[in-house]
Amino acid sequence: MKIRVSWYTVTNDLGPGRRFALWVQGCHKRCRGCISPSFRDMDGGKEYETDDILRMILDADVSHVTISGGEPFLQSEALADILTRLRQQRDVGVICYTGYKYEEIASDPLAGLVDLLIDGEYVEELDDGLPMRGSSNQRLIYLTDRYTSDDLPKHRTSTAFFEDENMILVGIPSKGAKEFLDMVRSDTDD
Ligand code: SF4
Numbered sequence: 001m002k003i004r005v006s007w008y009t010v011t012n013d014l015g016p017g018r019r020f021a022l023w024v025q026g027c028h029k030r031c032r033g034c035i036s037p038s039f040r041d042m043d044g045g046k047e048y049e050t051d052d053i054l055r056m057i058l059d060a061d062v063s064h065v066t067i068s069g070g071e072p073f074l075q076s077e078a079l080a081d082i083l084t085r086l087r088q089q090r091d092v093g094v095i096c097y098t099g100y101k102y103e104e105i106a107s108d109p110l111a112g113l114v115d116l117l118i119d120g121e122y123v124e125e126l127d128d129g130l131p132m133r134g135s136s137n138q139r140l141i142y143l144t145d146r147y148t149s150d151d152l153p154k155h156r157t158s159t160a161f162f163e164d165e166n167m168i169l170v171g172i173p174s175k176g177a178k179e180f181l182d183m184v185r186s187d188t189d190d
Contacts, residue, residue: 001050003078006039006070008053010060013159013171015095015116015132016151019064020057021170024079027071029099033124035134035173035181039070050081057086068097076110083113093146102141115146127178131156134172 006023014021023036025045038044057065065086072079086092096114098105099121105111118133118140126135131153133140142148158171160180167184169177 001078001081002047003050003053003075003082004042004045004047005053006036006045007168008056009161009168009170010062011066011159011170013157014066014068015064015093016147016153017064017093018062019066019095020060020062021066021068022053022057023068024070024072024075026074027069027099028074029071029121031099031122031124033127034122035169035178036070042074045070050078054082054085057082057092058089062092063090064093064095066095066097071099072096073098073100073105073108073110076105076108080109080113083110087113095147102139111143115142115144117141117143129156129175132172 004025006025008020008022010018011021012018023039025039026042027040034040067079083094094114095116097118100119102117102119111117118138120138122134123137124135126137128136130136156172156174158169158173158177161168161170169181173181
């Protein structure tokens, strides 16, 4: 089975513990101020076999996975395939971001594999510095008892990666990090 991916890395951002973070490519929403506009193009990123992503997660030797995008629920079948087979081999915690509201995707098999869901579109006016989410309308929905609020970071953290001409920001950027990101992007656009 194929999956279209924007980027992946191992990180200490985006949840408790060392984790494999996977950004899937493609999103139909157009939130103003979206931090990853290049991840929205449905034809962007790179196509992988789900077997390859599964192998990378297993090789990373992590106990946690965070899935973001793009929109994970547009590729839920492929992600469910990866997570189902991953959990047959290792007990991992799964955090997933989505631009949909939980009520819209609750019956999707992917939702049944997620421990903590952060839902809802990004609303720039509501970007008020809360950890783990881009804007305060987004809910932290604990779908299992694997994580509690005590496990989560109390502040926003993010890490910048530079690859060729591109800069990727992993995490939820603070106001200062977002200003830096905007500055870098405007310099790149010149
Ligand atoms: S849902 Fe996420 S990826 Fe999609 S436009 Fe909104 S912020 Fe960007």
